[in-house]
Amino acid sequence: MSQQPIQNFYKDDVAICYGCGKHNADGLHIKTFWDGEIGRSTFTPRPEHTAFPGFVYGGLIASLIDCHSIGTAIAAAYDAAGRAPGTDPEITCVTGNLNVSYLKPTPMGVELVLEARIKEMGERKIVVTCSVYAQDVETVRAETVAVRVPSRMFKKEAD
Numbered sequence: 393m394s395q396q397p398i399q400n401f402y403k404d405d406v407a408i409c410y411g412c413g414k415h416n417a418d419g420l421h422i423k424t425f426w427d428g429e430i431g432r433s434t435f436t437p438r439p440e441h442t443a444f445p446g447f448v449y450g451g452l453i454a455s456l457i458d459c460h461s462i463g464t465a466i467a468a469a470y471d472a473a474g475r476a477p478g479t480d481p482e483i484t485c486v487t488g489n490l491n492v493s494y495l496k497p498t499p500m501g502v503e504l505v506l507e508a509r510i511k512e513m514g515e516r517k518i519v520v521t522c523s524v525y526a527q528d529v530e531t532v533r534a535e536t537v538a539v540r541v542p543s544r545m546f547k548k549e550a551d
């Protein structure tokens with residue numbers, strides 16, 4: 393298991409994502425730990441993340457899956473290239489498609505555990521599956537298409 397989440401290696405000028413940017417003070421600060429096979433993340437929803445009494449808002453869960461799956465794709469792509477995370481050239485991905493199946497209501501008040509795996513590693517397209525567990529019960533399953541993009545695509549003109 394990596395000691396540091398992949399998000400720690402995102403460059404400062406792009407690390408402002410609402411879901412996972414370390415420099416977004418109001419963000420969710422989702423963290424992905426990649427062990428070479430599985431990306432793991434945990435998150436305990438707060439009261440404001442409620443959908444209806446006692447259950448988690450599905451959009452919040454989709455956000456967790458989104459950033460965790462992109463993080464898993466980026467970590468796995470560094471691995472596949474035989475390079476340490478954060479080394480140049482920078483590897484960046486965005487979400488092309490996010491498909492979420494809500495299998496059961498997800499309870500509030502417990503830590504959620506996310507496990508993501510690489511289903512397909514292409515030159516530009518990386519397909520990631522992700523399951524969300526609440527107390528060992530799988531409540532949500534998703535498939536995400538991460539697309540590798542040049543990091544300069546997201547940098548401001550002045551940079």
Ligand SMILES: CCCCCCCC/C=C\CCCCCCCC(=O)SCCNC(=O)CCNC(=O)[C@H](O)C(C)(C)COP(=O)(O)OP(=O)(O)OC[C@H]1O[C@@H](n2cnc3c(N)ncnc32)[C@H](O)[C@@H]1OP(=O)(O)O
Nearest residue numbers: 402406409462484485486487488489514516517537539546
């Ligand atoms: C937007 C800001 C992001 C900031 C990132 C900063 C740098 C990153 C730094 C650190 C990461 C931290 C950030 C985490 C972010 C969290 C996740 C988000 O919220 S991302 C935001 C939501 N997503 C978008 O706004 C994408 C908008 N869409 C696009 O920009 C394009 O449509 C894009 C790049 C997704 C694809 O456009 P093409 O023209 O470059 O791609 P083509 O060449 O057609 O396809 C390449 C491969 O990808 C597949 N593909 C492309 N789009 C797909 C789609 N929508 N669904 C399924 N597959 C798709 C294609 O089938 C193709 O696959 P084959 O190589 O042939 O196997």
